[in-house]
Amino acid sequence: MPRSITPFLWLLFSAGGTVAALLFPIHILLTGLAVPLGWVNAPSYESVLGLVRNPVARLYLFVFVSLPLFHWAHRFRYTLYDGLQVKHLTALIVVFCYGTALAGTVMAAYLLWTIP
Amino acid sequence: MSAEAHYTPYHPRWYRRRVSVWWWLQNRAYAGFVLRELTSVFVAFFAGVTLWQLRTLAQGPDAYARFLACLGTPLFVALHAVAFLFVLFHSITWFNLAPKAVVVRLSGKRVPDWVVVGLNYAAWLVLSGAVAWIMLRGR
DSSP: OOGGGHHHHHHHHHHHHHHHHHHHHHHIIIIIIITTTTSSOOOOHHHHHHHHHSHHHHHHHHHHHHHHHHHHHHHHHHHHHHHHOOGGGHHHHHHHHHHHHHHHHHHHHHHHHHOO | OOSOOOOBTTBOOOOOOOOOTTGGGGSHHHHHHHHHHHHHHHHHHHHHHHHHHHHHHHHOHHHHHHHHHHHTSHHHHHHHHHHHHHHHHHHHHHHHHHHHHOOOEETTEEOOHHHHHHHHHHHHHHHHHHHHHHHHSOO
16 A cells, blocks of 8 residues: 555544444434334335435435445454454455445445436 | 464573454443444445435436335434444544644644534534534425
8 A cells, every 4th residue: 555645544544433333313303213113114215215306415425335345344454454364365355345435435426326 | 372382492582472363342441442443334225225215316306215125124213323422532532632633733833632622512502503504494
């Protein structure tokens, strides 16, 4: 990993950590628990689609998916180093972690761009 | 230690104890550290669920209904319950560390740590309320 890119990756880690800390608990609570368990009524397909059609909501969702994925990539990379003591697999781990985050980012951009 | 010992009489091999992969279970602080790092796995999991939701949303009402049905299965409810607890742990540790990561100065004076932490929790409350209101209104 070139040294010059490290501060940039740390910035993505930090920004993603903040986005996840502020927004993920409420989203998991609503989408993952409250709606499936029937605590609240599920918003209809049309209303969710209408919400996602809003340009601000698209930007929000892009940031919501992409930055936390880079947060995960950075943190998980070092967890693998320290936890499993696999420093000799550095290149593989780097490609896997940041590659996954990049793929998720591209997929989010594509989906948000193509949703009618 | 690796089996092949490269040493000569004048360069003895250092004695190093092999550290177990479970080193972090020996101490509360270490366990807390590793659990905190593992919160990122649940962050990535939910980012993936959101991508899945967007994909089914693009595919149409039937696909979206199947997505909602899948989230209602015991497996996903359990996964989300665990993910919620881990992400909550992430939020709390993240906010509490914020003043150590970013030192805020106002007219030359350092803003006290508790103010920075308090502002983070306040922003968390306001944003959570806003998200809940936007997602649950007009159904």
